[in-house]
Amino acid sequence: MSIVMDPRRTDPPPVVQTAAMLWLAAVAFGAFEAVLMVSQQLYEGTATFAEMLPQAGFRLAVFAGAVFLALRLKRGENWARLTLAVTLGIFGTLSLVIEPARWLLAGGSISEAVAGAGAMELIFAGSRILHLIAVLGAVTLMFQPRANAYVKSA
Numbered sequence: 684m685s686i687v688m689d690p691r692r693t694d695p696p697p698v699v700q701t702a703a704m705l706w707l708a709a710v711a712f713g714a715f716e717a718v719l720m721v722s723q724q725l726y727e728g729t730a731t732f733a734e735m736l737p738q739a740g741f742r743l744a745v746f747a748g749a750v751f752l753a754l755r756l757k758r759g760e761n762w763a764r765l766t767l768a769v770t771l772g773i774f775g776t777l778s779l780v781i782e783p784a785r786w787l788l789a790g791g792s793i794s795e796a797v798a799g800a801g802a803m804e805l806i807f808a809g810s811r812i813l814h815l816i817a818v819l820g821a822v823t824l825m826f827q828p829r830a831n832a833y834v835k836s837a
Contacts, residue, residue, distance in 0.1 A: 693836070695757050696829040705821035706753035706767065709775075710746045712814035717742050719807050745771075756825060759837025764825050772822040779815050 695703070721739065724730040749771060755763030787793070800808070824830065 693833075695759065696833050698824045698827045698830045699757060699759070699833055702821045702824035702830065703753045703757040705817045705824065706749055706756070706771075709771070709814055709817040709821065710749045710753075712810050712817060713742070713749075714746055716807060716810050716814065719803065719810070723803060745775075759834050761834045761837070764830075764834060767825070768822055771818060776815065776818055779811060779818070 694700075717739065721735055724735065725732065749767070752763045752767045752771075756767060797805075
């Protein structure tokens with residue numbers, strides 16, 4: 684059995700490879716945050732496992748979709764790039780920042796929050812910040828000129 688390679692096909696440029704890796708990192712951060720949230724809710728008794736299943740299923744579907752799209756992006760498929768940009772780049776980013784923004788607009792103070800935070804809150808906040816940086820970095824890189832040229836050549 685031999686593998687036929689398309690001679691016109693080239694490896695993705697570093698900006699596309701890095702964008703795909705940042706999407707995968709964002710998925711990892713999102714999964715980590717989900718585990719933290721589920722663990723905390725179970726520990727505090729604010730929700731049962733059965734009550735969290737629909738949200739966990741939705742998150743799992745989003746994570747699986749993001750991995751699929753990141754791998755398609757790496758192959759130069761423009762539809763995957765556009766889907767990532769709209770669904771996770773716009774709506775995903777909004778889901779990451781809406782609650783903190785509301786809290787700040789309601790008079791919350793970052794310095795007070797940090798001063799009163801426990802280890803779990805600090806770990807979650809650090810992960811959320813890295814998650815957001817990964818998403819913004821991925822979106823930025825996948826629309827760089829070399830990425831555009833690669834997608835057009837695919």
